[in-house]
Amino acid sequence: MSYPFLKGHGTENDFVLLPDRDGSVHGELPADRVRALCDRRAGLGADGVLRVIRTAVVEERDVRASRNHREDEDLPEWFMDYRNADGGIAEMCGNGIRVFALHLYDEGLVPADEPVRIGTRSGVKTVTRDGELFSADLGVATILGETKVSVGDRSWPAVHVDLGNPHAVVMVDDLAEAGPLLEEPAYDVRVYPDGVNVEFVVRRGPDHVAMRVHERGSGETRSCGTGACAAAVATAPPGPGRWRVDVPGGTLQVSRDAAGHVFLTGPAVLVARGQTDL
Incomplete structure (x- = not known):
């Protein structure tokens, strides 16, 4: 199986991005695939993997289960499914969410002149763009x-x-x-x-x-x-x-x-x- 990828970084904290909007490409995203992608000698090399997927596809469970989620809060369209280089699931990545937001902006998946709300396992985060800089509200x-x-x-x-x-x-x-x-x-x-x-x-x-x-x-x-x-x-x-x-x-x-x-x-x-x- 061949599938698309992107490579990006935030202050040299680097990531492989996997577009998988409807969840049909990577399924549960096996840990061995994450490890293969992140391998710096036999793979693409990265500190982690960011899967770009719609929140509805992950059944909203990862956002709603977060301690930072408010029950009255509308869920965003996009979810950052972040995995560490060893294949383990992680809650949040501050550098990764800026790279994730850049991809959404570049692909026209969110309005270019508005802040973007992104679902994570640490709750919903809002990212604002100002030229080449991105600011993420990480909560308390x-x-x-x-x-x-x-x-x-x-x-x-x-x-x-x-x-x-x-x-x-x-x-x-x-x-x-x-x-x-x-x-x-x-x-x-x-x-x-x-x-x-x-x-x-x-x-x-x-x-x-x-x-x-x-x-x-x-x-x-x-x-x-x-x-x-x-x-x-x-x-x-x-x-x-x-x-x-x-x-x-x-x-x-x-x-x-x-x-x-x-x-x-x-x-x-x-x-x-x-x-x-x-």
Whole structure:
């Protein structure tokens, strides 16, 4: 079977997009297909897969089951079916949703001059476009207390942040302290039974941090959008604000409004399209 694909990235956090509007191409999207696509030596290479599918096809279950879904909220037409590179299902991807929105705009699937609402397993998110930059309302970030993360024989306290997906934010003096991050950091599985994204963060200024991230199911990546938001809110005082977050793949802007909603702003780029039988 041959099927279409696109390749894109947000601050070098890269994805394979699979257009599958009515769900007839990939069915349940087997994990081995996701792994084959994401393989950087034998596949197309990516940190994850974004399937572009209508919400009605997934029977609305993934959106309505989200803790962020309001029962009185109309569901959007499009659903971002996100999978990590290891084939595992994930709730949300801050960089991926900007790439997903760019595809919808480019294909004329949504009005070019209006914000687009996108269904995710973390609820409905709204993305606004301003030229080459996209801003995603990721909802309210919740700080759930302190936990611990270890790499080899080193351990650090970490802030547990929920952005619809789980994060452990570690403050370090130097990003090199995390080592090569070739293996997953150790964490408390009672706190994170489904795994966790671990951010190692250094402060560059009052409203400026830099970070490295080990993403569950993908390893160290060049950027993590929800991770950038988690790093910003974990290192800032409560209330509205705006922060710069440097990642290996570029720079992201994070802001929080008076209602507590966190917004992620950054670029999105589509670099290739074609057919594959992986």
